[in-house]
Amino acid sequence: MTPPISRTWARRGCTPVVRVRGRSRRRVSIAALTCYKPGERSRLTYRPRRDDGRRDGRKSFSWRDYRGLLQAAHQQLGGPIVLIWDNLNVHLAAGIRQFIDVRDWLTVYQLPSYAPDLNPVEGAWSLLRRGWLSNTALATPEHLIQTVRHGLHVIQYRSDLIDGFLTGTGLTLTATTPRVQPQSVER
Template identity: 75%
Template sequence: MTPPTTRTWSRRGHTPIVRVRGRSRRRLSIAALTCYKPGRSSRLIYRPRPDTRPDGRKSFAWTDYRDLIQAAHHQLDGPIVLVWDNLNTHLAAGMRRYITEHDWLTVYQLPSYAPDLNPVEGIWSVLRRTILANRAFADPEDLITTVRQGLRRLQYRSDILDGCLAGTGLIRTPP
């Protein structure tokens, strides 16, 4: 829960100190899809997941990603072309089976170590530079609430979502 610091100041000769109440081993995982459709405004679909799960798992399982894709398919009401990175849960056998079983889903893998081609990385960058910058969180719930508020604000800013896609150099229209 150490806050990302973008800028700080102090009197000349004094080192600025950002105080944090304590360290916590809790974490928040977030899965997000930036959705682009010609003729429509861009959308952001996300699911936060705190590490307090009954199964003890601290990150998303392939079934969580499957559920997110199903929710996106339901919300967007059309076929999905998914471009994602090489996270191990994206490459799981269950996820590969799920992809082959659904004809409305097409998946392209990004090359290894290519965050500059992933529009969602731009979303995380905007979030870190705006609502999460220079802030010490009181507890994990404060962090979760703040992240959800930031993502909710970005959800309705299609200009920012379009900028994240433009930053990748990827095109919006299918080949």
């Protein structure tokens, strides 16, 4: 775990060195959704996941984990969801595609490749890296999860920050967003 450094100091003429312990094979993954509904406060829904080595060899979120996150968000929000997703390979998996196809409350827009500036949740990751995770030497995966949960919990209750994430993308909300159905083009 190499800590992100936002500032440090050293004597004049000496290069500062931050020592960290060796790499760990354990991994912590986090999935998050920024949720917007016209006329209501914005929300952040997230789930951390630690690789415990007991799941099907996968260290990060599977499509089943994303399915669970979407179902939880749907129950919490109590309405239709328009999902803007990047091109992570799990987002394109056949299982999640089948799940999306049979849910009339779920509409998905795929972002173009290499377009993190259009993804509102990237603002949360940036704020975490520059805030709670900067200048912190994390000793254990549990310490990392605790620090990330604390940061996301603070962001979760600051709807002005979550609104700023959307504003930073240049995207806007509309009062009604119709479900987009694939259409065939006749020539």
